[in-house]
Amino acid sequence: MNTLMEQTGRLLELLGHEETPLGVYYADAKPEGFGPKPGEIFDRQREAAGAIDWQKAFGTFSCIIGNIWLARKKRKAAWISHEECGCMGGGYYSGVYAPYVEMIVNYVSTGIPGTPMEGEHYMPSPEAMRHFLEEVDPPSGLGKYCVIKPLELFTAEEEPLVVAFFARPEVLTGLHSLVGYATGGLDAVRAPFGAGCTNIITWPLTYQRRGEECAVLGGFDPSARKFMKPDELSFAVPLALYRKMLAAMETSTLTRETWAGVRKKVDKSKRAWGEVAQEGAGKD
CATH class of the missing domain: 3.90.1150 (Aspartate Aminotransferase, domain 1)
Known part of the structure; x- marks a missing residue:
């Protein structure tokens, strides 16, 4: 120990x-445990080009906290990467991709007028949400996988x-x-x-x-x-x-x-x- x-x-x-x-760390090798399946890759250039299939992205949504819940119960690791992301917010907040995509600005705030997306209304305006995204300033370049696992699973080298x-x-x-x-x-x-x-x-x-x-x-x-x-x-x-x-x-x-x-x-x-x-x- x-x-x-x-x-x-x-x-x-x-x-x-x-x-x-649990401990949070970054690694270049995928750990054994719980994470999203390969799906949409969130990238601002792909978003601007209309290359992100948002229906697919929301249909294959995978929350980091949900995977952490499984990791807590099974005493294994939870993880997220850019290619296996599952959540445009979780991918940005964990630092596996940057900059944030514009969709999150509207989705977490007041939605997009004239569309079925009403937004979560967690922020009062897109401007307020954009300020938060820039202020929170996630880490970057620390490793391919953001890994969250029980402290007892860390080796002496980690x-x-x-x-x-x-x-x-x-x-x-x-x-x-x-x-x-x-x-x-x-x-x-x-x-x-x-x-x-x-x-x-x-x-x-x-x-x-x-x-x-x-x-x-x-x-x-x-x-x-x-x-x-x-x-x-x-x-x-x-x-x-x-x-x-x-x-x-x-x-x-x-x-x-x-x-x-x-x-x-x-x-x-x-x-x-x-x-x-x-x-x-x-x-x-």
């Missing part, structure tokens, strides 16, 4: 959380760029507190607008490139909620900050009396959702 995983095991013990977090948890509010309380303690930052946890994959992959790396040390809370994308447990959110941290969290955990609030009270609620939440045996149900 690698050192990072050993330390993560201790953090999970303190949090009372069973699910090992390091995640981002570590991502999926958890409910009690566990998130502990993670939020630990980030604040490790950094001393007043806004060290942020919840920016983005798709489910944006807040797991893109924003953590973008903030890090800007020299802003923070974790990213996500899971607020209505389109991705079907691939998450009820009441669950994501919590993603660049590796450098995650190492700081691990170094600080033994002297943080996670080892103090106040957290012990919250820790009981962590167990109560698991019982409420049927995730542990019902022993002691009703006791706080």
Whole structure:
């Protein structure tokens, strides 16, 4: 077991959380796991030439968060590439193609007038959506495949760029507190607008490139909620900050009396959702 995983095991013990977090990294070889089938290739030049079959693209849609959901359950990898993309947004946010295609500007905002595409209305205008796409500034050139897999699957030679948890509010309380303690930052946890994959992959790396040390809370994308447990959110941290969290955990609030009270609620939440045996149900 690698050192990072050993330390993560201790953090999970303190949090009372069973699910090992996922790591995000890039590779040139396709991993074993879950990803889109070959389909439409999203490219602005192909779009301008009318070469993208949008009916086919939407018909073979494959969400990164959906593949991550399978990876979480099966403890395998989820991945996306330019040739096997499945989602024009996910491909851009994960950095496997750039620049973004114009269709996403209208699709996520108010649609295209005079057509059946009404848009998702997640942004109030195409201009607002374009501003977001340029501001989020995904990584590029890191590898053919963006891979998201359980931390225990990383070899000693591999390091995640981002570590991502999926958890409910009690566990998130502990993670939020630990980030604040490790950094001393007043806004060290942020919840920016983005798709489910944006807040797991893109924003953590973008903030890090800007020299802003923070974790990213996500899971607020209505389109991705079907691939998450009820009441669950994501919590993603660049590796450098995650190492700081691990170094600080033994002297943080996670080892103090106040957290012990919250820790009981962590167990109560698991019982409420049927995730542990019902022993002691009703006791706080």
